[in-house]
Amino acid sequence: MKKLVVSLKERSYFIVMDTSLGELGKYIAAAGLGKRVFIVTNAVVAKKYLSVVTAGCRRNAIAVSTVILPDGEKYKTLATVEKLYAAALKAGVDRSTCVVALGGGVVGDVAGFFAATYLRGLSCIQVPTTLLAMVDSSVGGKTGVDLPDGKNLVGSFHQPKLVWIDPATLVTLPARQLRNGMAEVIKYGVIRDTALFGRLEKMFPAGGMDISAALTSARLSRIIFDCCSIKARIVEKDEFETKGLREILNFGHTFGHAIETATQYRSYLHGEAVALGMAMAARCAMKMGILAPAAARRIQQLIERVGLPIVPVGRMLSPLIIAGLMRRDKKVKEGSVRLILPTGIGSVKAISFKSDTEIINLCSGGEA
Ligand SMILES: NC(=O)c1ccc[n+]([C@@H]2O[C@H](COP(=O)([O-])OP(=O)(O)OC[C@H]3O[C@@H](n4cnc5c(N)ncnc54)[C@H](O)[C@@H]3O)[C@@H](O)[C@H]2O)c1
Ligand SMILES: [Zn+2]
Structure with missing residues (x-):
């Protein structure tokens, strides 16, 4: 396991890499990042990696609810964020819940923006599964969605509490x-x-x-x-x-x-x-x-x-x-x-x- 810190005073966080998805739950529990997680992912990534993350959380007494979005940039919209608000309301997400963005840059940006805005801001963990998301979009706190007139036109800076990188997930990346x-x-x-x-x-x-x-x-x-x-x-x-x-x-x-x-x-x-x-x-x-x-x-x-x-x-x-x-x-x-x-x-x-x-x-x- 390798660790890097992003030093931003009270918004500082670790990027933990060379680790496995199954260990994330243990880390969340040990670091006190939440007793409950709201995992946002997409259909492609869910099939491959959702169960290992979920099992790791449950093993560590973390309650899990999940939302599986359709795959693709065309779903990086306000309509998707609204669906997340509705799902969060139904699942009883509260301010102590931690959002886990499991996927590429699209999932990271949408889930990050949802976390930035729901209940005036929830903690978020970025779990990137594409190379682009690992080296770029999961770090730095830019979150957002597209408008019909252009990409990333609505968004917010919302630093994650943790970035968790398991490079083994790249094995399945086309x-x-x-x-x-x-x-x-x-x-x-x-x-x-x-x-x-x-x-x-x-x-x-x-x-x-x-x-x-x-x-x-x-x-x-x-x-x-x-x-x-x-x-x-x-x-x-x-x-x-x-x-x-x-x-x-x-x-x-x-x-x-x-x-x-x-x-x-x-x-x-x-x-x-x-x-x-x-x-x-x-x-x-x-x-x-x-x-x-x-x-x-x-x-x-x-x-x-x-x-x-x-x-x-x-x-x-x-x-x-x-x-x-x-x-x-x-x-x-x-x-x-x-x-x-x-x-x-x-x-x-x-x-x-x-x-x-x-x-x-x-x-x-x-x-x-
Ligand atoms: N916030 C930022 O700072 C920032 C920076 C750069 C890019 N971005 C945004 O990131 C998005 C692009 O991200 P991306 O390139 O990761 O695209 P993406 O999220 O669409 O992922 C690419 C494809 O790979 C699939 N996938 C993801 N992980 C996989 C895995 N491990 N195995 C198999 N398939 C997998 C996805 O389902 C998708 O079909 C754009 O919306 C861009 O605007 C944001
Ligand atoms: Zn880029």
Whole structure:
């Protein structure tokens, strides 16, 4: 078992990793996190992992009620949160009940938002079961749901009381979802960790490598630990994204969100869109002269070797459309589009663009 702390004064918590789902109940009991849990999960994850969590809780005299949501981002809505309120009312959830979010980022975001708002706030434990959720969405306290007009438009900061990571759950995760999470892993390498980036280059040599063979369980554990450490240190310094640090986690995301919107979330998974966004950001940075061509090439090569896309394909993804959509991103400040651009492997810089023309010119042309 490995432990990391996220230090946020009275909101501090542990990320416990390299552990098993069956042990969670014992930990909850020992840490005094609640005598009763309200487990929120989805149909896919429930089939594989709900019974082991439930049994572990009951063995430790913790009362359990569960809600199984349908699978998919399209259920990350206020309507689902309302269903959770109704289920909680029926189950007699009270302020001493702890919400357990068991699943990927969708379950984590919805259950986290439910926990943030029901009875003015309940404790929440994040139990991520996708790589993306383990390295990113379960840590940092961002919770929320989508509106028809855009993703994550309603939400709240609500730090969990505990993040419980059992990397063995990744064994059942489809390869495409593993690659999806790897996009966020590459992100951490580029924004903060040259050594992590170098290790990933060795794991995914030229010529291609099967993702499950490249990501042995020992390597995955170390990757998850490193990424959670980076995210924890950033969140500690800028919990509410007001100090200009947490925004570096958006590397690849302003482009990525525009790509997701342009393709109506149908063509690319989130990580795939972020991969495209990181490659585009690298090419822009190179054109601006702030990133060496060799570094831009390394970023794009690694993304490709992991099996993620680097050049958007399709009429809806022209630079003109992407630039227009980026202006609608919720991170636009005072009319300027702010992009996080790499200045090396391990460092990034936020740059504001007032005019779309500049972005369109930078985004035009293909791979470097
Ligand atoms: N809150 C944050 O800080 C933050 C950060 C990044 C992303 N997000 C959000 O996270 C969501 C994406 O999360 P995701 O990529 O985990 O997607 P997801 O939750 O939809 O999970 C992907 C798929 O994998 C399945 N699954 C989950 N665990 C499994 C397992 N162990 N074995 C087999 N199948 C499994 C799910 O049922 C789903 O079909 C988006 O809504 C995004 O906005 C939030
Ligand atoms: Zn992301």
